Amino acid sequence: MPRTAKVPRELAFLPFLGSRAIADGLLTRRMLEGQAWHRLLPDVYVHADGYQPDDHRMWCDAVALTLPPCAAICGRSAAYLWGVNLLDRQSPVAVVLPGNYRPRGHQRVAASYQRLTGDDITRFANLPVTTPARTAFDLGRLLPRVEAVVAVDALLARRLVRVDTLAGYLAAHPPCPGIRQLRQVLALAEPHSGSPMETRLRLVLIDGGLPTPVAQHEVHDHRGRFVGRVDLAYPRWRIAIEYEGDHHRERTQFRRDVARLNDLRACGWLVLRFTADDVLRHPDRIIALVRQAIAERRRAAQATDSPS
Template sequence: MSRPAKVPRELSFEPFSGSRAVAAGLLTWRMLDGPAWRRLFRDVYVHADSYDPDDHRMWCIAATLRLPRGAAVYGLSAAYLWGVDLLPRRAGSRPTPVHVALPKTARPEPHERVSYVYRALERQDITTFTGVPLTTEVRTAFDLGRSLPRAEALGALDALLRHRATTREKLTAYVDAHPGRRKIKQLRELLMLAEPLSESPMESRLRLLPHDAGLPKPTPQYEVRTPAPGSTGSVGSASGGKFLARVDLAYPQWRIAIEYEGDHHRERATFRRDVHRFNALRAAGWLALRFTADDVLRRSEQLVRTVRQAIAERAD
């Protein structure tokens, strides 16, 4: 019975260059052909126990082992490495490739797990995080705010600000220093609308619809409370009395709450909490408008009409 191959500790967990490992005397080419190792790219391997075809970080590390100088992980992949997961997940679709920005002189080897774009990145646009060259937090936000479709771009900016990957002030300064770039007008507009309190991409999309329709700006993540003891204020103050509910979006002046109902609201425990929340809101004189992904994505005009009608009725 043969013994399992001894695995060098420094090669146990992350992708590595096969030629460098062989040159360092850690492995032989014959060993790399064995079942203990998985080949990811030409001359790039990972230990079989650490291989996960859906591990985006693993593929990012592997891709950068073959990048030329001046290249960097970019866009959605850079955001992922900064802790902001915006990767699309659609049933039956292929895994998202690693997004990489290249200097114009580079001629990469094509691979289905890597998507290349040519970008003239400045030296200060690239940093290193856990050994991986990637765009800085502010440059990542700058790129996503311009390259993604408008609603997705707003969701990306909301998420990057929420996770403190960058700040509005830093991004504004970067935008001001790079006028005339492609789709900079979209980024400037969305930067004014970006809201770190927004908790999901769909909530960002929902918030954009009243804005585009010319309706008043709703307050995100609003806490509905009873009036403070001795107060003459009405129910709905964001400070003071007993907490009743926190709603995705609110028009406090009209006691209108707007909620996005994701799939997690179908879970039994969440459903029970929602029943209690909405009963409490109703008892306090609030109107709760609840919308699903279909409403946001496919029936947006009807959604806007519903909100507009509610404002008209409550403003009378």
């Protein structure tokens, strides 16, 4: 008989507690020790066909089975469940636990200890998870500054939380580590950011002493016809700054980009395009090129305004 015929339907897809499966008469201890099952955590198993070592959702499902009351999935893992992927490959599941609870450590679990109110925890697909506001609050104050802005921007862009809501949460919250950084993050937050790399590019410009650019700016021609939306812009000088991800290498997208670039140039816009290598490894080059472009546009505007 095929192995799949022996798999109880209740255990075919999601992680489960081995002790509960045994108590319910679905499996025996000897069966759990067979090759049909994969042990994820102490007393937590998944069917071998459903085991995906890099599937963070599977690990969230597994870890949730071990959490005590008043605990929740938090941080980057909570953001992932809310649809914002900030994870590295094989990232552990971030959880917040009551201070009096000390479980056995595991490499796939990153535990922190603090008290959450009932309003800080909700359920997502039957998993205990910090609310979007609490998730943004934690990520904005505890991650390194750039990553904190990236995380908050991403949650804002998906309309999971609003800046004013997060500011109100911050104002009502007792003092705790990272509050000063969170205030700075909120001042930099951009609800219209198109991607994490666009946020990083925007911060390169701001940290380089350049004016804050407008995110997702819509360009129209002299007749009011929509020409395109650019990642970042200085409308005053008609300078567009674009982040070029790998998807721009696809043939269809490349053709669209060329047509849009030509339309923007026809409207008098200067378009500067940067890659991940520029943003992550050569920020000084970006700052120099943008500063030069602004200076050239200023000189051109002054020459136009000067009497002949």
